[in-house]
Amino acid sequence: MQASATATPVIQPGLQTWKLYVYAVLILVVAELIGSVAFKMGPGKVVLLPMVWALIMGAVIGSVQSKMGPLALTRPLQFRAAAILQPALLLFVAKLGLMVGSSLPKIIGAGWALVFQEFGHFVGTIVIGLPLALLLGIKREAIGATFSVGREPSLAIIGERYGMNSPEGRGVLAEYITGTLFGAVFIAIFAGFITSLNIFHPVALAMGAGVGSGSMMAAAAGAIAAQQTPEMAKDVATFAAASNLITTTIGTYFTLFISLPLAVWGYRVLEPIIGRTTSSSSTAADDKLHEQTHTEVADLNLAGRVGAWVFAGVLTIIANWIAYKVAPLESVGCIVIMIGAVLVGDLLCNLTGRKIPAVCWVTLAAMFLTSPACPWADAIVAITGKINFLAVITPMLTFAGLSIAKDIPAFRKLGWRIVLVSFAANAGTFIGATLIAEFFH
Template sequence: MTSVTRASPLDLLRLHVLVVILSLIAEWIGIIKIPLGVGTLLLLPLFYAFLLAIALNPHLSSQFHALVPPRLSDAASPLILIAIMPFIARFGSTIGPSIDQIISAGPALILQELGNLGTMLIALPFALLVLKMGRESIGATYSIAREPNIAIISDRYGLKGPEGIGVMGVYVVGTMFGTLWFALMAGFLGSAGWFDPRALAMACGVGSGSMVAACSGALAEAVPAMREELFAFAGASNLLTYATGLYVSLFIALPVAEWLYKRLSPKRQATASINPADADSATEAAAELRPEQQIGRTAMMLAAVCVVGWITNVISAGTLWGALPGMIILYVMSLIGLLITRAMPFYLPAIAWISLVSIVMTLPFFPGNAWVVAQLSQVNFLAIVTPVLAYAGFVLSKQEFSMFRRTGWKLVLVSLLVFTGTYLGSAVVAQILL
């Protein structure tokens, strides 16, 4: 990804101010509920923040270059992962107080990861038999196509082949619309009453950080009486996904995808609709710069995004000062997690360590846990997610817009089926085991 050093401190300040303004506008609009059959479609503030930021994105149109020059988009790139850290810490803080309920649901949490196979049961046959796609369907449908899944395909097939082009196509669609799609699914299914809300919360954990944030936030709005419990289960599920998801994808999902491909379309050739050069560009975008490798700079950027989240919180809280201690605690938790990530002799993503730190600090036996939980309760979940989606709207590059135009309707449709199959499959497995 492009380094933040390309932007001056003044440019970064402008970016943060723009994100604050867009987030406050989005929070002011609030949640719009649209009745849809047995359920309700929830349009959350994060949805508006994302769309507003895309509308201003300099790589989409030159109309707003005076306000948002391209270097601001480049500067936003490393901020996405950092901006999600306070939310992950807030997420983990719901797990500690609910540890007894989570332990009792242990088998469901562990095995719901197998629900990811729902991606292939829905999307792969459709891609092969209806859309007449070739081997790119394997890369496109074997997983939800986040960074670890891209690494698997890159190692096994290379990213210039059809399998690599398929996984990168779904990655781009997921970057642009996956978060919003997860939020819409969770809000609708949560209000429909077909699933145990806890099963839907566990299914939220299969996605990336922003997907988990949007999904669990929408679900909490659909079932507000279970808000804290749902966040706890989604957070625990996401933590387990880091531990098991890579191995499920490598040793179960990919072999099953190959087996299904051979049975359904043994002689079909690839019909990829993405330029391999664009796949290379998107691969570079997928390779996150590890924030723990430059603690000083990361600490400053983390402080900035925490201030942005704190200001955004004013719409829901009605006051700035009530959330200040909680935001400081989230900053400290995130920084501790980053330091642990850097010190460990083995690699585990920083957000996993941040989650563990926040869990430990809110366990019943941890000194002062009651005060910590009380302060964190003043920080609204969705208010600190909304700025993340604003940064995400600004960060989309010219290559990603280009690839999205090239993917055509086939990979867009397959991508949405992958997200739907992943979420529903995980929810069904969790529902059975609860």
């Protein structure tokens, strides 16, 4: 697409992508050196992990580009960062799949109540969050913000389906940021209040606490356990952990095949009825500007995707080295296996005409490698255990931060409304899962 005569000349990002890589390395190193910072807030505790610092630093660099001269992270380069983020997220999905495969026996033994309560986790966000978002004037961002609690697998699903440059992508990223900063505090207060009403069995409440985020699960379970006997408190911790494991694993498929289609359908039906246009509403002009710039920055081909996987792998090794003191050479084997699973998943996705998303194929390929069905599972588990789960997330959020400045005007428009919607979605997932777990318990 040609830029108009009055538009700012577009610098082709292909010639300057090296800037992204340099910034990514610097941001990652600084974020990991800062490490985790925890502080109390009311009855809960907020933990700011390196991923948060990476997100913030990337956003700052993109926001002050006009003052950085030749070092500026231009708008096209921010779109290129989002294009790199989409395939890089599959590396995280592969790590998740490797963790799931070895846990399959535990998941199978968890019982039907834990499986069925997943419907509550992912439908509850939509039932409460989506109508509120529409009433507040949020448009297509509402789909990304309310189809789940917006954790890492959700970023990957929306990124593949719509692209992170879409309104849906902005919605899920806004939900992710809100949940990361405030989710644990909110869910601790909310879960503690619901527990105090003595309506639900503590085990049902524990299942509801497994929302798919470790920090949020721990906060909710702690608030519930604090009101129980010592023996019941142990059961609360056990069932909350099992529920969180299932939400993080099976939940990926629930969000992809159930809650996302339900959110899309709900938006299509409800928006003409209760949707409003307010100062927070995205406009056709906003979407057109994003589409025009995205067209000027082509999506990555296979070579570009492989490059994204390799570079994300290198960043993961660096993060694992700084944060968890694992020598880089010890982590290489894990990265090779992860990239192999991603490559197989990507090829299968294309061979099947992309009818089944790459997220599913990558998860299945990785799960097989560590499942009891694989004869080399024990050796692969030993190799892939060298890299900590959190070390994979920080590189992804580094690229998210480098891409986020282009969306800051849209986030400003969403403002407090997206925070309120995020809280509603979190409350919905907790209540929905607890209700179903109560029924089956």
